[in-house]
Amino acid sequence: xxxxxxxxxxxxxxxxxxxxxxxxxxxxxxxxxxxxxxxxxxxxxxxxxxxxxxxxxxxxxxxxxxxxxxxxxxxxxxxxxxxxxxxxxxxxxxxxxxxxxxxxxxxxxxxxxxxxxxxxxxxxxxxxxxxxxxxxxxxxxxxxxxxxxxxxxxxxxxxxxxxxxxxxxxxxxxxxxxxxxxxxxxxxxxxxxxxxxxxxxxxxxxxxxxxxxxxxxxxxxxxxxxxxxxxxxxxxxxxxxxxxxxxxxxxxxxxxxxxxxxxxxxxxxxxxxxxxxxxxxxxxxxxxxxxxxxxxxxxxxxxxxxxxxxxxxxxxxxxxxxxxxxxxxxxxxxxxxxxxxxxxxxxxxxxxxxxxxxxxxxxxxxxxxxxxxxxxxxxxxxxxxxxxxxxxxxxxxxxxxxxxxxxxxxxxxxxxxxxxxxxxxxxxxxxxxxxxxxxxxxxxxxxxxxxxxxxxxxxxxxxxxxxxxxxxxxxxxxxxxxxxxxxxx
Amino acid sequence: xxxxxxxxxxxxxxxxxxxxxxxxxxxxxxxxxxxxxxxxxxxxxxxxxxxxxxxxxxxxxxxxxxxxxxxxxxxxxxxxxxxxxxxxxxxxxxxxxxxxxxxxxxxxxxxxxxxxxxxxxxxxxxxxxxxxxxxxxxxxxxxxxxxxxxxxxxxxxxxxxxxxxxxxxxxxxxxxxxxxxxxxxxxxxxxxxxxxxxxxxxxxxxxxxxxxxxxxxxxxxxxxxxxxxxxxxxxxxxxxxxxxxxxxxxxxxxxxxxxxxxxxxxxxxxxxxxxxxxxxxxxxxxxxxxxxxxxxxxxxxxxxxxxxxxxxxxxxxxxxxxxxxxxxxxxxxxxxxxxxxxxxxxxxxxxxxxxxxxxxxxxxxxxxxxxxxxxxxxxxxxxxxxxxxxxxxxxxxxxxxxxxxxxxxxxxxxxxxxxxxxxxxxxxxxxxxxxxxxxxxxxxxxxxxxxxxxxxxxxxxxxxxxxxxxxxxxxxxxxxxxxxxxxxx
Numbered sequence: 001x002x003x004x005x006x007x008x009x010x011x012x013x014x015x016x017x018x019x020x021x022x023x024x025x026x027x028x029x030x031x032x033x034x035x036x037x038x039x040x041x042x043x044x045x046x047x048x049x050x051x052x053x054x055x056x057x058x059x060x061x062x063x064x065x066x067x068x069x070x071x072x073x074x075x076x077x078x079x080x081x082x083x084x085x086x087x088x089x090x091x092x093x094x095x096x097x098x099x100x101x102x103x104x105x106x107x108x109x110x111x112x113x114x115x116x117x118x119x120x121x122x123x124x125x126x127x128x129x130x131x132x133x134x135x136x137x138x139x140x141x142x143x144x145x146x147x148x149x150x151x152x153x154x155x156x157x158x159x160x161x162x163x164x165x166x167x168x169x170x171x172x173x174x175x176x177x178x179x180x181x182x183x184x185x186x187x188x189x190x191x192x193x194x195x196x197x198x199x200x201x202x203x204x205x206x207x208x209x210x211x212x213x214x215x216x217x218x219x220x221x222x223x224x225x226x227x228x229x230x231x232x233x234x235x236x237x238x239x240x241x242x243x244x245x246x247x248x249x250x251x252x253x254x255x256x257x258x259x260x261x262x263x264x265x266x267x268x269x270x271x272x273x274x275x276x277x278x279x280x281x282x283x284x285x286x287x288x289x290x291x292x293x294x295x296x297x298x299x300x301x302x303x304x305x306x307x308x309x310x311x312x313x314x315x316x317x318x319x320x321x322x323x324x325x326x327x328x329x330x331x332x333x334x335x336x337x338x339x340x341x342x343x344x345x346x347x348x349x350x351x352x353x354x355x356x357x358x359x360x361x362x363x364x365x366x367x368x369x370x371x372x373x374x375x376x377x378x379x380x381x382x383x384x385x386x387x388x389x390x391x392x393x394x395x396x397x398x399x400x401x402x403x404x405x406x407x408x409x410x411x412x413x414x415x416x417x418x419x420x421x422x423x424x425x426x427x428x429x430x431x432x433x434x435x436x437x438x439x440x441x442x443x444x445x446x447x448x449x450x451x452x453x454x455x456x457x458x459x460x461x462x463x464x465x466x467x468x469x470x471x472x473x474x475x476x477x478x479x480x481x482x483x484x485x486x487x488x489x
Numbered sequence: 490x491x492x493x494x495x496x497x498x499x500x501x502x503x504x505x506x507x508x509x510x511x512x513x514x515x516x517x518x519x520x521x522x523x524x525x526x527x528x529x530x531x532x533x534x535x536x537x538x539x540x541x542x543x544x545x546x547x548x549x550x551x552x553x554x555x556x557x558x559x560x561x562x563x564x565x566x567x568x569x570x571x572x573x574x575x576x577x578x579x580x581x582x583x584x585x586x587x588x589x590x591x592x593x594x595x596x597x598x599x600x601x602x603x604x605x606x607x608x609x610x611x612x613x614x615x616x617x618x619x620x621x622x623x624x625x626x627x628x629x630x631x632x633x634x635x636x637x638x639x640x641x642x643x644x645x646x647x648x649x650x651x652x653x654x655x656x657x658x659x660x661x662x663x664x665x666x667x668x669x670x671x672x673x674x675x676x677x678x679x680x681x682x683x684x685x686x687x688x689x690x691x692x693x694x695x696x697x698x699x700x701x702x703x704x705x706x707x708x709x710x711x712x713x714x715x716x717x718x719x720x721x722x723x724x725x726x727x728x729x730x731x732x733x734x735x736x737x738x739x740x741x742x743x744x745x746x747x748x749x750x751x752x753x754x755x756x757x758x759x760x761x762x763x764x765x766x767x768x769x770x771x772x773x774x775x776x777x778x779x780x781x782x783x784x785x786x787x788x789x790x791x792x793x794x795x796x797x798x799x800x801x802x803x804x805x806x807x808x809x810x811x812x813x814x815x816x817x818x819x820x821x822x823x824x825x826x827x828x829x830x831x832x833x834x835x836x837x838x839x840x841x842x843x844x845x846x847x848x849x850x851x852x853x854x855x856x857x858x859x860x861x862x863x864x865x866x867x868x869x870x871x872x873x874x875x876x877x878x879x880x881x882x883x884x885x886x887x888x889x890x891x892x893x894x895x896x897x898x899x900x901x902x903x904x905x906x907x908x909x910x911x912x913x914x915x916x917x918x919x920x921x922x923x924x925x926x927x928x929x930x931x932x933x934x935x936x937x938x939x940x941x942x943x944x945x946x947x948x949x950x951x952x953x954x955x956x957x958x959x960x961x962x963x964x965x966x967x968x969x970x971x972x973x974x975x976x977x978x
Contacts (some may be wrong), residue, residue, distance in 0.1 A: 479832045
């Protein structure tokens with residue numbers, strides 16, 4: 001039995017035990033551990049990691065002494081006990097992200113988390129060199145979340161062989177969905193850890209339809225076993241989000257009841273209750289929103305949406321009562337495909353529009369490349385005009401000191417909705433509208449400064465003086481401006 | 490009895506008769522004429538024009554001899570007979586516009602009419618100098634339709650006194666809705682004639698809610714009398730379209746049954762069957778279209794729509810089975826108001842998007858002006874970036890030689906819908922999308938040229954060679970491009 005005597009809060013504690021390696025240890029052996037801290041008990045599922053080694057993990061979230069005892073159908077793995085000390089979190093580690101204030105997010109330690117994500121579906125299947133480059137790019141980017149697939153991807157511009165595969169093959173050459181290749185998962189874990197060190201959440205796509213291997217249609221039994229296995233392996237990683245599928249409605253063989261059941265597996269087995277959602281395909285450029293998975297269901301933590309009309313975000317907040325992340329609102333690029341060819345201006349507009357409606361947009365980049373290294377799928381480097389502006393948006397949002405944007409209706413004569421916290425700060429965003437002036441009417445007696453924000457040129461200009469109750473602000477008559485009022489008295 | 494012995498086809502024939510001027514000739518006297526040409530009979534309502542003079546008008550639409558006989562409750566106006574000769578239309582006169590090919594328009598002589606309209610609601614209420622300037626501006630503009638109100642307008646930036654008023658006042662100072670001021674209507678007629686000489690259709694708004702005089706709420710009886718009077722006066726003007734109201738759903742005192750009845754008055758009394766529609770208020774920036782008047786009703790000739798999401802045009806074509814003109818899709822300008830502050834790029838995008846979905850957009854311009862002379866309401870001069878680009882669009886559409894754009898689904902790998910005539914020409918418009926290439930797949934054996942159109946820079950670049958069945962076109966990877974394929978063999 002191996003395990004560390006000390007661990008920092010929100011890091012991954014791991015207990016290693018030797019055990020049986022005959023038969024199929026992935027499915028024949030049950031193995032879990034019960035962790036106890038200060039009267040609170042968490043149960044974590046263990047997993048077989050090959051070569052006769054079993055592991056069980058936990059992400060301790062409280063400082064102090066933790067005790068554990070294992071349970072297993074195998075004698076060698078059963079009733080093993082121990083204890084370890086949880087030390088304060090390392091600097092910069094804030095724990096897993098959870099829903100906060102109904103429509104927003106915060107880390108476990110209470111620090112505000114503002115999701116500004118990007119998308120590199122298959123970046124972990126590209127080999128060391130390109131994966132390192134992707135991490136370097138991410139390090140310098142504004143993004144603090146990445147959508148990424150567990151399984152390799154087969155799609156237009158994505159024909160290369162993956163470096164790792166998740167399952168073993170049977171003698172007849174077909175996949176044995178009951179036997180995992182631990183190396184595949186260890187590589188995935190390494191990449192999730194790499195992201196954690198960069199402060200980036202891994203919005204992990206567990207199932208997807210872009211497939212030539214058969215992983216998209218393994219059947220319910222194999223799907224469920226895979227979900228149990230991956231949740232046992234990954235739940236202790238603080239930066240994991242469970243995205244049950246990308247474009248789940250393209251996985252047409254899986255009935256809705258199966259999706260519900262898959263969610264419940266994660267909900268039941270993940271002791272850390274990581275965020276859970278699922279992402280739709282249909283509806284991107286329609287005015288229809290009825291093709292989403294019903295995000296009101298209790299096991300869904302937040303809305304993960306593909307849609308181009310992000311002014312609907314405030315409506316989805318009301319419909320589902322949960323945070324809204326439009327993680328696919330089209331990608332900046334120049335592909336033929338409509339989902340991958342909006343210009344940078346429109347991409348940035350969709351980020352601001354989402355924010356101004358109380359939600360969050362997601363980024364992706366899809367410029368044609370002679371080597372078919374396209375960020376949205378393989379990672380590499382960024383070429384577009386939007387990331388710098390998304391960084392600027394992140395700065396503006398962070399300047400609210402943990403505050404968030406919630407719809408506040410119309411506080412101006414401009415017909416544009418405003419968002420913020422009533423009595424504290426108000427953001428009004430104009431997109432392709434270019435008013436020359438706007439008149440504000442506020443309740444209460446507060447005194448406010450006003451900044452005119454050029455979201456494209458990335459500048460903020462303080463309007464001289466202060467405002468209270470009402471006032472008229474002259475604007476430059478240019479598109480892509482926002483006005484931010486902040487209370488100062 | 491005065492009338493001309495000869496008149497050109499589609500011009501306004503007028504018979505003048507003296508008659509009773511006691512009592513209230515506007516309401517006490519019935520007066521009409523029956524016109525006959527080659528066995529075909531048209532009945533036209535006459536009207537009292539003040540000073541004991543009655544008139545009845547007709548727009549002859551067939552060359553040759555026309556006979557008439559009057560009918561009246563007044564002896565002096567009854568059973569007056571005569572005849573006149575209709576000569577071929579003057580050069581450039583094509584007759585009134587009607588629906589053609591279900592979703593489009595043509596003049597009576599068969600010439601294609603492509604509505605590219607603008608909006609100057611109250612331009613005829615601004616006095617000679619400004620009205621002349623407006624006509625000069627229109628002469629140099631691409632616009633061949635104008636939305637304009639009969640009644641004066643009271644609204645933000647519209648507080649000035651009108652030069653003419655439509656009704657007389659009673660001794661107590663209140664309006665006498667049963668007595669018209671003929672000078673008001675003669676002025677209106679002059680302006681409609683001025684537009685006709687410029688080849689511009691007058692999309693005449695008969696009722697509207699922007700009112701400080703009480704004309705918006707005259708009650709059903711006065712509304713109906715007014716509609717009978719104005720249709721008697723104006724039906725013989727070839728360039729008149731009946732727009733029953735602007736933002737009809739803001740005239741909340743008028744029930745739906747009244748609107749239906751008003752349409753039926755025009756349908757019954759106008760012998761020339763001018764185009765008829767009515768324009769909604771609600772829904773501009775929503776994704777909802779249920780606030781339109783039901784354009785399926787038989788008296789509606791085409792959809793007159795206020796809406797910002799013009800990609801819905803093809804859906805409305807299917808819903809209503811009629812031509813769609815989004816005559817208010819927001820205005821280019823810099824007002825605070827959301828309906829009046831989109832930038833030129835977005836305005837031009839909405840024109841092209843409407844065309845590419847088989848419909849037509851309308852223009853308006855709303856730049857703040859220290860004298861409050863704003864084109865959308867008062868006319869004057871144009872300042873925006875869109876009119877030149879709308880002229881360019883008009884050139885492109887006219888280059889189809891009378892052809893029109895109907896939705897053709899997807900003929901490319903770009904997800905963008907194409908429009909045109911299958912087997913003849915295909916337009917694909919990309920808006921803020923910037924594909925670097927597109928691959929076309931066509932049915933049939935035709936051979937096509939391709940032009941890459943920069944809708945903002947107003948250029949068309951021929952792609953070398955020709956295409957048949959399929960081919961890939963390299964594009965510049967810039968937004969606001971279109972590709973037009975034309976059959977050449």
